[in-house]
Structures are given as C-alpha cells and as structure tokens.
Amino acid sequence: MTKRMEHDLLGEREISNDVYYGVQTKRAQENFNITGVTLSQFPTFIASLAKVKKATALANFNLGLLDEHKKSAICEACDEIIGGALHDQFVVDMIQGGAGTSVNMNANEVIANRALELLGHKKGEYQFLHPNNDVNKSQSTNDSYPTAFRIALFEKIYELTDSMKIMxxxxxxxxxxxxxxxxxxxxxxxxxxxxxxxxxxxxxATMIGEDIQRLIESQQLVREMNLGATAIGTGICSHPDYAHEVEQRLQEVTGRPFVTAKDLIEATQDTGAYVQISGVLKRVATKISKICNDLRLLSSGPRTGFNEINLPAMQPGSSIMPGKVNPVIPEVVNQVAFQVIGADVTITMASEGGQLQLNVFEPVIAYNLFNSMNMMIKAFETLSTKCIDGITANEEHCRNLVLNSIGLVTALNPYIGYENSTNVAKEALETGKSVYELILEKKLLTVDELEDIIKPENMIKPRCINS
Structure with a gap:
C-alpha cells in the first residue's frame, strides 16, 4: 500500500493512496467516532454536496475565477459522485463538531483528488487543483453545507410523500x-x-392525504438557500455577482427552483425551516402510530378481543405460547414513530442552541432529519405491503357485534323514541338479550322495518326519517 504526505494547519499526515479523501477528513475520522453512522450512508446528501460543488465551479468559471480545465475536471468528478461513484469515500461521522466543516472538507478533498486524476495528476498534488482554493472557491462551510442539506431535504420529502401515497x-x-x-x-x-x-x-386514507399536503407545504421552506453568504452572510471572499450567478447555476444543476435568501445574514443563522419540517414529521408519525394502534385493537383476540379484522400472519408470535400470532408490523411502525417523535426534541434543542451568526449544531439536525425520514419511508412501505394490503374483514362477526350492541339503539332512536330506546338499552344490559331481539319482542318495529333501518346504507349517513 503506497502512501502520500498531506499537510494542514496542524502539520503533516500520511494518507493511503487508496483513498480519495485527504488530511482534514482523516483528522475528522479520528476525532468523531460518535455514532458509527457515516456520511456514506446518506447518498442523497452526498449527491447534494456534489451538486453544490458543481454549481459553484460553474459560477466561478463564468465569473472568470476558475479556468476551463479545473472547472471541467471538478464538474466531471461531481457528476460521477452524483451518479453514485465514490460514496464509500465519505467517511465522516454524521455528528461532528465544527458546524459541518468536516463534511464540507470530505467533499472538497474527494472531488479535488478525483479531479486531479481526470487531469492526469496524482492524488494529493494540490498545486494543480486544490480542495480549498479551487473546489471550495467562493464558499464557506457555513453556506455550502446548509445548501446541500436543504437540497437533500427537498429530495427526501419527495421520497417520503411517495411512500405515503402508497400507504x-x-x-x-x-x-x-x-x-x-x-x-x-x-x-x-x-x-x-x-x-x-x-x-x-x-x-x-384521508388522514394520510392531509399529511402529504403538509409535507409538500414544508418542502417550500427549504427552497431558500444561503449559498453566496460565505462565512456569516456578508459574502466575504466572493465576487459581487457570485450570489446571483450561483443561484442560476444551482437551479440548472438540480432542476429545482432554489432561490437565494434576501437576507443572507439571517439565512445563515436561521434553522427554523428544519424545526418546522421536524414538526410535520412528528405530526405524521403521531397519526400513523394512532392508526397502527387502531389496527392492533381491531385485530385483537382472536377470541377475546375485537377480532373485526385479520392482519396477515407474518411470523410466530411466541417462544412459549403455541399458535400465537402478533401484530408485528404495526408494532414496528409504532416504534419508528416513537423514534421520530423523540428526534424532534433533539432537533428543537439543536436549533435553539444556535448562537449569534451561525448555528453550529446543524450536523445533529441533519442526522436526525435524514434518519427519521429514512426510517419512515421504510416503515410506511413495510406497513403497506406486509400489513394493509393483506387485511381481511370478519364480516359476520362485525354485524353480530352491531346487532348485540347497546349502541344500536342510537340508530333506532328516531324511529321508536328516546324513552323506548332507553328502556330497551337498560333491559338489554340487565338481561343480556340483544337490542335487535328486544325491539321485535316488544313489537316496536316489524322485522322488515328493523332490517331496513339497519342496512349499512341507512345507518352510516343522514337520512330523512319520513321517507
């Protein structure tokens, strides 16, 4: 294994020639062994970082700040990454100090070293194309990282709503x-x-449709980006026309309607969009968890519960109780919902923790938002294909529950009157007889009249009593 020497502010380090990342990524890899979950596990985020770097290279070229050869090599390297190449080279832990600098430098170094190869040079020969001077030109982590984050969120919301539409x-x-x-x-x-x-x-179905709309509304919040803000929003170290130029190039590269914030100082420190998206995710998770609770109740039993529906049997339910089958799919979706709801607290606190011109806690926000959305996408697809699609109804049992229920008198109240309904309900409770049986026994209605009233189409919507 051959190695190369790279240096940064803190000195020199040996880097294996097998890898495309450089010294700053190496230090981050050593410093932030926190979750074991690396950037490589979030391909949408990696592709978004490459889209930002491609857009900035095009903008810098158009402004005369980057030559044709460097621009072409950077763009080609970015296109490869957008296409799925070199994702294993993004090795930084998703939660790290430095407000995302390690993620940004991971991208800068991988793109620079691949671009060097495309230009006929060796990895690490940064005198020909530099991670900071060229790939990161006109940028700071403080505008490139959140812009890539927002691009990725925009795309993930499409993925999440697609899974919800299936459900x-x-x-x-x-x-x-x-x-x-x-x-x-x-x-x-x-x-x-x-x-x-x-x-x-x-x-x-209606509840899910409403939440799809809420997600689409929240998606518009991340269309506004701060690319061009550089360090704190003043645009220091960038061309006067750079913010406008890079906005146009980013729209071309992504095919999405991203716009530059009017106040870049505000946009660089404001994480309110993430809090709102997280709140919508919490809303979705809460409502889907409630639906899963209902499915577990409706299928409970089978002999001593509601037993109105049957969920598909996915696996044996007990290591000790023969024949037991549990509602494991709704149960796992419940747990995903609990995780998402908990993540919302983390995102809220991380947003609140920002100070002055920058929120340094965006990495933990990104980790939790992406993690929540990935889990929800998988959970919703699982719920659809392994549970909902296979549900069957115990129709006769459902009907018998209606006929034996005291609640049936409410449907009969307009026809036999409140006093008769009260007496029938009381006697049914005391004797165990069904409401249906007592109505006929007391000759309050004929069989034909009673059967007409309890037809599904006559009990489930408003009806003119005199018709």
Whole structure:
C-alpha cells in the first residue's frame, strides 16, 4: 500500500493512496467516532454536496475565477459522485463538531483528488487543483453545507410523500373492499353508533392525504438557500455577482427552483425551516402510530378481543405460547414513530442552541432529519405491503357485534323514541338479550322495518326519517 504526505494547519499526515479523501477528513475520522453512522450512508446528501460543488465551479468559471480545465475536471468528478461513484469515500461521522466543516472538507478533498486524476495528476498534488482554493472557491462551510442539506431535504420529502401515497392507496383500496361491512363505531373504547369498516379505512386514507399536503407545504421552506453568504452572510471572499450567478447555476444543476435568501445574514443563522419540517414529521408519525394502534385493537383476540379484522400472519408470535400470532408490523411502525417523535426534541434543542451568526449544531439536525425520514419511508412501505394490503374483514362477526350492541339503539332512536330506546338499552344490559331481539319482542318495529333501518346504507349517513 503506497502512501502520500498531506499537510494542514496542524502539520503533516500520511494518507493511503487508496483513498480519495485527504488530511482534514482523516483528522475528522479520528476525532468523531460518535455514532458509527457515516456520511456514506446518506447518498442523497452526498449527491447534494456534489451538486453544490458543481454549481459553484460553474459560477466561478463564468465569473472568470476558475479556468476551463479545473472547472471541467471538478464538474466531471461531481457528476460521477452524483451518479453514485465514490460514496464509500465519505467517511465522516454524521455528528461532528465544527458546524459541518468536516463534511464540507470530505467533499472538497474527494472531488479535488478525483479531479486531479481526470487531469492526469496524482492524488494529493494540490498545486494543480486544490480542495480549498479551487473546489471550495467562493464558499464557506457555513453556506455550502446548509445548501446541500436543504437540497437533500427537498429530495427526501419527495421520497417520503411517495411512500405515503402508497400507504394511502392501500387504505383506499381496503375502504372500497370493506364498504358494505357494517360494524360498531366506538368512542372512549365504548360502543357508539354503527358505521362501515370501509368508512373507517377511508378515514385513514384521508388522514394520510392531509399529511402529504403538509409535507409538500414544508418542502417550500427549504427552497431558500444561503449559498453566496460565505462565512456569516456578508459574502466575504466572493465576487459581487457570485450570489446571483450561483443561484442560476444551482437551479440548472438540480432542476429545482432554489432561490437565494434576501437576507443572507439571517439565512445563515436561521434553522427554523428544519424545526418546522421536524414538526410535520412528528405530526405524521403521531397519526400513523394512532392508526397502527387502531389496527392492533381491531385485530385483537382472536377470541377475546375485537377480532373485526385479520392482519396477515407474518411470523410466530411466541417462544412459549403455541399458535400465537402478533401484530408485528404495526408494532414496528409504532416504534419508528416513537423514534421520530423523540428526534424532534433533539432537533428543537439543536436549533435553539444556535448562537449569534451561525448555528453550529446543524450536523445533529441533519442526522436526525435524514434518519427519521429514512426510517419512515421504510416503515410506511413495510406497513403497506406486509400489513394493509393483506387485511381481511370478519364480516359476520362485525354485524353480530352491531346487532348485540347497546349502541344500536342510537340508530333506532328516531324511529321508536328516546324513552323506548332507553328502556330497551337498560333491559338489554340487565338481561343480556340483544337490542335487535328486544325491539321485535316488544313489537316496536316489524322485522322488515328493523332490517331496513339497519342496512349499512341507512345507518352510516343522514337520512330523512319520513321517507
């Protein structure tokens, strides 16, 4: 294994010629062995870093600050990374000190060394193309890192909403399949009034659709970036036209409508967009967890619970209880939701912890947002394909629960009156007889009248009593 010598502010270090990163990445790798989760595990973020570096190279070239050969080599190296190459060279831990400097330098060094190869030079021959002087030209970590972060968030929201649309469609299909399955609705876990299982599942589809819209709204918050701010927002070390030029080039490279913030000093320190996105993720996680709770309740039993639906049997449920099958898919999604909700607290505190012109805690914000979104994407796809799509209804059992429920008298109240309904409910509770049986026994309604009233289509929506 051959090695090369590289140096930085702190001195010289030997770097293996097998790697594309350099001395500053090496130091970060040694300093920040925190989570064991490296940048290489977040390909969208890596590609976004390369898009930023390509856009800046194009801007610097157009402004006469970077020659044709360097520009072309940097852009080609970036295109390779955007295409998926060299991702294993991004070795910095996702949580690190330095406000993301280690991530930025990891990108600068990998791009520089690959560009050097494309120019016919060896890795580390920075006199021909330098990580800081050329790849990082007109930039600071403080504007390139958050811009790449925002680009990656913009793309991840598309991935997350796509997974949610799959889940929404799964619930919508079941809503149609179960549209004629009459069942008892419940409030406070007590019998309420009849509904259909289809209505219940349709409500889940609606809830997910609403949250997709909230995510799309939050996505617009990260369209505004601070590229061109350099260190604190004043644009020091950049050309007067650089901010405008790099905005145009970034739009070309990403194909997305990113815009430069009007106040770059404000934009460099403000992490409010991350807090809001995290809040939407918490909202989504909370509601999906509630839906999973419902699925576990509705499938509980099978003999001593609700037993209204059957979840697909995915694995044996016990090492000691033969025949037991557990709702493992909703359970794992619940746990993902708990993790996302907890991450929101971390993101909130990291945002609050920013001081003066920079928030140095963006790495932990990035780690938690990306981690939450990745888990949610996988969890939602798992819930759709391994649970929702295979749910079946115990239709006869659902109907019998309605006929035996005291709650049925609410549906009958407009026809037999409040006093009769109260007496029937009381007697049903005392004797164990069904409401259906007592109505006929007391001749309050005929069989035909009663059957007409309890038809699903007549109990699940407003109805003119005199018709």
């Amino acid at each position: 929404q469609k799964s619930f919508a299909r079941k809503a149609d399949e179960f549209k004629d399955v009459i069942k008892m609705g419940r409030t406070q876990l007590q019998d309420a009034v009849p509904m259909t299982l289809g209505q219940e599942f349709n409500s889940y």
